[in-house]
Amino acid sequence: MFSRSRKTAPVDPLVGKPASFGIHRYVQGSSNLFEENRLLKFAIVGLFGITAVLGAVIYSSDQKQRTVVVPFGAGGDLYVTGSKPSAAYIRTITRNIVALAGTYSAYSADRQFQELLSIVHPSAYNSMRDSLNSILDELAGNPTLSIATYIRPDQPVQWTDRDILVPIEKVRVIGGVIRKFRGNLRIRYAIENGRFWLVSLTEESFDVQAR
Numbered sequence: 001m002f003s004r005s006r007k008t009a010p011v012d013p014l015v016g017k018p019a020s021f022g023i024h025r026y027v028q029g030s031s032n033l034f035e036e037n038r039l040l041k042f043a044i045v046g047l048f049g050i051t052a053v054l055g056a057v058i059y060s061s062d063q064k065q066r067t068v069v070v071p072f073g074a075g076g077d078l079y080v081t082g083s084k085p086s087a088a089y090i091r092t093i094t095r096n097i098v099a100l101a102g103t104y105s106a107y108s109a110d111r112q113f114q115e116l117l118s119i120v121h122p123s124a125y126n127s128m129r130d131s132l133n134s135i136l137d138e139l140a141g142n143p144t145l146s147i148a149t150y151i152r153p154d155q156p157v158q159w160t161d162r163d164i165l166v167p168i169e170k171v172r173v174i175g176g177v178i179r180k181f182r183g184n185l186r187i188r189y190a191i192e193n194g195r196f197w198l199v200s201l202t203e204e205s206f207d208v209q210a211r
Contacts, residue, residue, distance in 0.1 A: 084161065084191070085191060085196065089196075090157075090159050090164060091157070093189075093196055094151070094157060094159075094164055094166055094187065095151065097116070097187055097198065097201075098149055098150075098151055098166060098168065098185065099149075100112045100113070100115055100116040101113075101116055101149075101185075101201055102147065102148075102149025102168065102170065102185070103147060103148045103149050104135075104139075104146070104147055105139070105145070105146040105147075106139040106140070106142075106143045106144075106145065106146075109135065109136055109139055110136060113132040113135075113136070116128075116132070116198070117129060117132070119196060119197065119198045120197070120198045120199075121190055121197035121198065121199050123199075124198070124199050124200055127200075128198070128200070128201075131201075142174055144173075144174055144175050144176075145172075145173070145174040146172075146173050146174075147170060147171070147172055147173075148170070148171040148173075149168050149169070149170045149171075149185075150168060150169050150170075150171075151166055151167065151168055152167040152168060152169055152182070154167075155167035161191075162188060162189070162190070163186055163187060163188045163189065164186070164187040164189065165184055165185075165186055165187075166184060166185045166186075166187065167182075167183075167184055168182070168183065168184065168185050169181070169182050170182075170183075170206075179208060180208070181206045181207065181208055182206065182207060183203055183204055183205045183206030183207065184203070184204045184205055185201065185202070185203055185204075186200075186201070186202040186203075186204055187200075187201060188200040188201075188202070
């Protein structure tokens with residue numbers, strides 16, 4: 001005959017122990033759990049801190065990164081570092097904008113204005129297009145009208161991270177009659193992802209010059 005093995009019931013660790021022993025074990029277990037939760041919180045806070053530091057480093061590196069941008073087929077030391085263009089870039093872009101927006105005739109204006117619109121910021125595109133179209137309408141009614149604009153050498157070009165103030169002289173010729181004007185052209189711009197965007201063109205403080 002086969003003998004049957006008897007399964008022994010698990011022994012309760014609290015059997016024979018005083019009541020305070022169970023309370024002590026509960027308190028000790030709760031304390032360990034609280035300590036683990038606290039360590040977990042510290043780990044999470046530390047992880048967020050490391051993420052913030054890495055983000056700051058990446059942002060700083062991005063701002064110091066040099067993006068070479070050559071506008072209008074020009075050459076030279078033209079670049080944008082972060083959102084800051086070089087002085088050579090400002091000078092070159094200024095000359096080209098003044099030439100495209102300020103020197104034109106009935107035969108060249110449409111092509112030049114289309115090229116100018118290619119660098120206009122999307123937020124300002126419609127208003128700039130309407131302004132240039134009004135000039136085209138004026139040229140259509142006055143085919144002998146032509147405008148020539150020059151940057152004045154006797155005054156410095158000034159710029160900030162948002163606009164460029166250009167001292168200019170404008171010569172208007174229509175039907176053989178010549179009139180000269182002097183004033184400032186304010187070029188508002190923005191740099192986004194290393195790209196130059198034209199925001200607005202405003203003529204300021206213009207007066208008629210004696211012939």
